[in-house]
Every structure is written in C-alpha cells, then in structure tokens.
Amino acid sequence: MTHDHDLVLRPTKAQTAAALSPPPGRNGGDLVVETLAGLGATTVFGLPGQHALGMFDALRRSQLEYVGLRVENNAGFAADAYGRVTGEVAPLLLSTGPGALMSLAALQESAAASAPVLAIGSQVPTAGLGGGRHGYLHELRDQQASFRDVVKSVHTARKQSQIPSAIAAAWQSALTAPHGPVWVEIPQDVLLAQTTLPVVTAMDATPHEVVPRPELTAVAADLLSRASRPAIIAGGGVVRSDASGKLLALAEKLHAPVVTTFGGKGAFPWEHPLSLQSWLEDRHTTDFLESADVLLVVGSGLGELSSNYHTFAPRGRVVQIEADAGKLESNHPGLGIHADARLALSALLETVEERSDESAAESVRTVLSEVRARIDSQSLTLEQQVLASVREALPDDAPSFWDMTILAYWAWSAFDARHPNTMHSAQGAGGLGYGFPAALGAAAADRSRPVLAVSGDGGAMYSIAELATARQYDLPVTWLIVDDGGYGILREYMEDAFGEATATELSRPDFVALAESFGVPAVRTTPQSLTEDLGKALMEPGPSVVVLPALLRMFAATHA
Numbered sequence: 001m002t003h004d005h006d007l008v009l010r011p012t013k014a015q016t017a018a019a020l021s022p023p024p025g026r027n028g029g030d031l032v033v034e035t036l037a038g039l040g041a042t043t044v045f046g047l048p049g050q051h052a053l054g055m056f057d058a059l060r061r062s063q064l065e066y067v068g069l070r071v072e073n074n075a076g077f078a079a080d081a082y083g084r085v086t087g088e089v090a091p092l093l094l095s096t097g098p099g100a101l102m103s104l105a106a107l108q109e110s111a112a113a114s115a116p117v118l119a120i121g122s123q124v125p126t127a128g129l130g131g132g133r134h135g136y137l138h139e140l141r142d143q144q145a146s147f148r149d150v151v152k153s154v155h156t157a158r159k160q161s162q163i164p165s166a167i168a169a170a171w172q173s174a175l176t177a178p179h180g181p182v183w184v185e186i187p188q189d190v191l192l193a194q195t196t197l198p199v200v201t202a203m204d205a206t207p208h209e210v211v212p213r214p215e216l217t218a219v220a221a222d223l224l225s226r227a228s229r230p231a232i233i234a235g236g237g238v239v240r241s242d243a244s245g246k247l248l249a250l251a252e253k254l255h256a257p258v259v260t261t262f263g264g265k266g267a268f269p270w271e272h273p274l275s276l277q278s279w280l281e282d283r284h285t286t287d288f289l290e291s292a293d294v295l296l297v298v299g300s301g302l303g304e305l306s307s308n309y310h311t312f313a314p315r316g317r318v319v320q321i322e323a324d325a326g327k328l329e330s331n332h333p334g335l336g337i338h339a340d341a342r343l344a345l346s347a348l349l350e351t352v353e354e355r356s357d358e359s360a361a362e363s364v365r366t367v368l369s370e371v372r373a374r375i376d377s378q379s380l381t382l383e384q385q386v387l388a389s390v391r392e393a394l395p396d397d398a399p400s401f402w403d404m405t406i407l408a409y410w411a412w413s414a415f416d417a418r419h420p421n422t423m424h425s426a427q428g429a430g431g432l433g434y435g436f437p438a439a440l441g442a443a444a445a446d447r448s449r450p451v452l453a454v455s456g457d458g459g460a461m462y463s464i465a466e467l468a469t470a471r472q473y474d475l476p477v478t479w480l481i482v483d484d485g486g487y488g489i490l491r492e493y494m495e496d497a498f499g500e501a502t503a504t505e506l507s508r509p510d511f512v513a514l515a516e517s518f519g520v521p522a523v524r525t526t527p528q529s530l531t532e533d534l535g536k537a538l539m540e541p542g543p544s545v546v547v548l549p550a551l552l553r554m555f556a557a558t559h560a
Helices: 011-018 026-039 050-059 074-086 105-112 143-148 158-177 188-192 212-226 237-238 243-253 283-290 340-351 359-375 381-393 404-416 436-446 466-473 486-497 509-518 530-539
Strands: 043-047 064-066 090-094 117-123 153-157 181-186 230-234 256-258 294-298 317-321 335-338 399-404 423-425 450-455 477-483 520-524 544-549
Touching: 026 050, 026 158, 026 188, 043 050, 043 436, 050 090, 050 188, 050 230, 050 335, 064 436, 064 466, 074 090, 074 105, 074 423, 074 436, 105 117, 105 143, 105 520, 117 188, 143 153, 153 158, 158 181, 158 188, 181 188, 212 294, 212 317, 212 335, 212 340, 230 243, 230 283, 237 243, 237 340, 243 340, 283 359, 294 340, 317 340, 340 486, 340 520, 381 404, 381 530, 399 404, 399 436, 404 423, 404 450, 404 486, 423 436, 436 450, 436 477, 450 486, 477 509, 477 530, 509 520, 509 544, 530 544
Parallel strands: 043 064, 043 090, 090 117, 117 181, 153 181, 230 256, 230 294, 294 317, 317 335, 399 423, 399 450, 450 477, 477 544, 520 544
Antiparallel strands: none
16 A cells, blocks of 8 residues: 555655765855756846855856846835746845845735745854844844844744755745745855755655635525626736636636735736726726625725725625635625635636626726726826827737836826736835836746836936846846936825925936936937937837826825
C-alpha cells in the first residue's frame, strides 16, 4: 500500500552528482536568487544597500533581469505594477532600515490593491537581532514590526538552509487570493557567507484556491434567479482573477445591470447595454443600486470610494463574493461568500436560472443620461475634452497608470478601460508618486506595447529621479504631466472647506527641459493638440514626456 507521504521524488544520478559538487564562489544571496528563479521569477526590482550586497552580487551569476530604480518607494510601485499586469509575483530586493522603510507606502498600495509583491530585505548581522541596542548601521529594534501591519505575511531566514523555504512560503502567500505583498528578511552575515549548499532547483509554492462553499452559492443563485431588480457591483477581484468573461455571461443570463468600481475598471464592457460604467461618485447611480432587490457584489469590500463615501445604503438583499475574508460584510450585512471571484462566478453560472427583463437596458440608459446631464450642467468642457483626448491617443490594449491627480479622479468615473487589467491607479492607499514608476514596472513586464503614466506636477516631483531609470533601461513609457502649479485636488478641497487654500502652491521646474536633461524627449502641449502630441509620443520607442499646462476642476460631489 502506498501512502501520499511515501511519494518522494528520487533524484537522478546527474542531480545527485550536481548536488554533491555545487559550484564554488556562491553565498547566501545565491540561495535567494536561485529560489526566485526556481519559483518562476524572471524579473526583479530593487535598490542595493550595504547589508543587501550579498543578494545583488548573486544577481550577476543568475539569469534574472534586474530593474534598479532610484528610490525604494518607486521600486515598490514598479513591482506593484508588474504584479498587477502579469498576475505573477514581483520580487523586490531592499536593504535594511531606511531602505526597507522607504518602501512602506508602496507596499501599502500593494496591500490595498492586492498586488503580489515579494519584498526581500536584509537585516543587521544575526548577532544584532532580538531588540538589543548594539549600534549596527541601519539598526531597528524590530524591523518586522514596521511591516507586519502592512503586508500579508512576514518571514525570516536566520540560517542559509531556511532561505528557500522562507521565500517559497512567502511566494505562496503572495499568490493565494487575495493577492498581496509579503515580507522576507535575511541577516547580512547570512547573505554574505559562502555556502556549500547545493543549487536550489525543484521549488513548489502552489497557491491555495479559495473555493466557495456550495450551500452558499446555491442560496445566492436562488436569490438572483428570483430577483425582480438584480444589479451587480464588480470590483478589482474580478480583474485579478481573470473573471471578466464569467461576469459578462452571468450579467447577460440575469439581465442584471453592472457597475464597476474604480479598481474594477475594464471588468465589464463600457458600452454594453447593461453597463452602468463607473459613475460611483454620483447619486443617480447610488440611488439605482440602492433600489436593487438583490445586489451581487463581486471582488469588492464596498469601501469609501465604492460606496459614494459610505452614503450607499442598499435596501435589498446583498450577496458579497470576496477573497479577503476580513472584507466580508464589513460595511453591509448580507450573504457573505468567501471565495475567489472566478470560482464563485463559475458556480453561479452553472446554477442560476435565466431571467428575461427587457426593462434593464432601459433603466441603464436612464441612469446614464441623468449622470451626463448632471455633469454637462457644470461647465466642465475642458476636463472632458482632455480625458477624451487621452482615450483617443492611447491604444486600446495599452496599460495606463494614474497618479493621485484631478485627471485621474475624472478617469476613475469617466474613462473607458477597453480591456480588463489595463487601467491602474493608486486609489487603494492614495499615495502620491505612483503613476510613473508603476508604468516603468509594467513596461519591464512587456516592452512590446506602449505604457502611459499620468501625473500632476506635484505627484511628478516624487518620481523625477526615475527619468534616469526610464532612459537607462529604454522603457517604452510616455509620461503625461498635467501642470497646474500645485496640488490641484487639495487646492479644491481646501477652498471648498475653508474658502482659501494653504500649502498647496508649488514652485516647479521646466519639466520639458528637465526631461531632456535626462536624455528623454519631451514636448509641451495644449488641450487642442494633446491627442496628436500624446499619440505621437506613445508611438515612439523608449521613454517620453508630454507636459500639459492646464487648470482642471473636479465635478461636484453628490455625497455631501
């Protein structure tokens, strides 16, 4: 009788010989990069530091492609985008103390957006661990404590033999739904010491599937089948689980209108008769969703932005499918189904009964016409023109990355992301400086198509150093900088709240001249020439910058 635990793979004679005679000159850092390669990594991001040099030395003996950025937080944003667009783990190599801490804002965005980032940081020598005050360079009393509230899981390797297992466990954690960032740390002496351990080969870190409970999907299917006015809110979980096709099929089977959250842009066809698009910050949309007798929420926790700033109060039954168990019913009571969106939608598709409802498409047209009438009444022609110009210039399948700027706030609601997983922003955690370094990470994943980054002048100043990265690696990223002389959205917030803005006006450089000083071609454009200038820049190889001096305004909120 054979038991599962008896099924151990026997090494071949060649493998045994190789293991008994590992190549000389390897250190603990080699075990890191060998493990990453064995798990399937092809590209790593990071920035070297004194304690981490063992890992960076090992890179030259590996086949991994290294993309080095100039600031650790930007390296984290690049890894975040790589993880989003590929669905694969993005390794991020960091040094101890200040270098590690500089990545925290990026890792918070990865946590909020469920991006699978594997951050590997060095530590002080092993003798300095444990909270004593030994005075090592970069020493923290408890470096892990700074990351524990941000990442999904924390892992430590104090011995070289622990490195492969620690990284594999972190890799599995990052890829198990909901995806997210993880943290591994390894002491400097462990990374630097020569190793006689064999080369790391057969690694396995298969993520766990989050499968829906069948009795729950049966109840959900019954509710949806008998509903008179079903509606669907599709969040980022639909995009991340590659479930857009399942969502479309279910919506058509139920004749249920669909609105996508800002993180779920592209999850449902924008011009489909059942598409309510993404106008979540509009009372007409909110009222319609509140009137649904059964509301299916897929891959969203209905947080602040997805609930019109928590003014949304559904009156019907709520069915929530969410891979993050902590988000289930966290804002609204209902039937919570802990599951990956794709698996749960597949189960519903097999069990719901087809509904016929010719009024659903008409209801959608009514809501959208009311939304457009409200926007058109606010004299915001310039803003709509600029956004339309960006959409016209950008190829349908080209990814775009949006910083926290007024044009991005417009794009959340009004931009047609024509393919799933092509529009990304920092709306999860809301940190400035995301757009350009994230676009660099996406370009490193796929150099065959252009990538667009959109920033305001304030956010752009967070990322100027990465013009050198873009030039060094010749990455096909076009950076649109909307220059309004300050933190435009904060200016609006303060003027609305206090009648006057403080600390929002900024001195800034000549962005065109600055980009050209890095060897990056740049052009100053106008709203009238934006489509042509941006389209031309996107079609040119390598990096480019387009600067648009413009004072944009937001549409009026409806949650106040």
